[in-house]
Amino acid sequence: MEKSVVDELVAIFGKEHVLTANEDMIAYSYDAAHAEIKPEAVVFATTTEQVSQLMKLAYRENIPVTPRGQGSGLSGGSIPLQQGIVLAMDRMTRVIEFDPSNRLITVEAGITTSDIDPIVAEANLFYPPDPGSVAFSTIGGNIAENAGGLRGLKYGVTKDYVQMMKVVLPQGDIVTLGSKCVKHVAGFNTEAIFVGSEGLLGIMTEVTLSLLPIPQHRESALAIFDSLDNAAQTVSDIIAAGVTPSTMEFMDNETINAIQNFKDCGLPRDAQAVLLIETDGEENSAKAEMAKIDEVVRSNNATEFSIAKTTEDRDKLFAGRRVALNALASVKPNLILEDATVMRSKLPEMVRGIIDIAERHQVKVGIFGHAGDGNLHPTFLLDMKDEDEKARTDEAVKELFQLAIDLDGTISGEHGIGLEKKPFLMNQIGGAGIKLLQDIKMTLDPKNLLNPGKMFDMPQQV
């Protein structure tokens, strides 16, 4: 990078917020999805104005800029594909305003997701979206990926809680979108375009999130099955019975054993699958819902159904689910984690299909995920240095995406497209769908400098 540009970056951000040394670039060359491309410089924003100045500089000098939260993304979104500058947002962590009477909190976008609950709990409120990465992902990253989580079944995902945001557009303009009012129809629903925009359309610097009262009571249970089919059918039947648990997580035998090898969370090693189920609300209704779930679970021949008696029991079960990905990562040198999603009624077919694909291609897969949302994480375990295994796994992944599409599902429920699923987006949304995305991108970022090369190619790149 030219010295004059580096000097300007230092003038905008301050010396302590600019990195250019080659060895410092390594930490910003990958996310949780593995790609390794080093940027030429990393800048750490502390104000919206700095982000605006950066984009004006980037536009003048034709430098690609890749926004980055904590790099926990699972689709390659924060990889600086065309090098240039990584804009790290994780030093913008201030709480701007907590407004309990309107159940709102306004924060800078780099705040860690799990830092919100301790602040709002004093007013008996909570922020419902809770991705498995809640302890390290940023709110900006959550919005850019429209992150889901363990409570998505009852409480929805990130998009359901974004009320207002300050965004720096690719050419440096600062806009405020949305409103603190519950209802707001002045103009297009523009803030929605930025939710799930994967850092391609603008940089969120401040966001106002809505909050909910903490449920009075929770019931947590573990259902154990000796058949994958029965576990998947149970998910579908619970929804069909009119019950909405707050959480319904699925883990198969491969995942259970990986977790137990990693950390003893009390999961049954011989089970083919378990469901981790939680209901919440008023004590009576949470208990009544769990009783209904008990009936459905038993009618699907569960071998055991136990309700956690103490908070410690509950925490142990959830700890197992939260380390599932780390545990699977320790089985083989590499993993490819997917998040193909189907309607809940098609979950049994999806699980059978995944097993069939894995068997045919002789690849190892662990399946876990937010089954209540139809959102599974089939996780292929492999050694990428083994070319034959890598080729078989790539083929299996391709078939998995096609299976999701054939079942009227989606290639991504929450991890986004980024680099990882870019080749498959056309099959999902078609040529006209891609053209619409390109047109929106072109309008906001005519030089294609903000996170270029992700999600889809621009016409001149094709």
Ligand SMILES: Cc1cc2nc3c(=O)[nH]c(=O)nc-3n(C[C@H](O)[C@H](O)[C@H](O)COP(=O)(O)OP(=O)(O)OC[C@H]3O[C@@H](n4cnc5c(N)ncnc54)[C@H](O)[C@@H]3O)c2cc1C
């Ligand atoms: C162990 C583990 C568990 C996970 N569990 C879940 C889960 O349950 N549910 C789920 O949905 N995801 C999950 N994820 C994926 C990941 O944590 C989420 O996608 C998260 O939202 C990424 O946040 P981040 O701050 O790390 O963003 P990054 O990975 O740094 O960036 C993600 C994307 O957002 C863009 N971006 C980041 N900040 C901004 C900003 N301020 N403005 C504009 N664009 C921005 C980047 O350019 C990139 O395209 C998990 C990941 C791991 C490693």
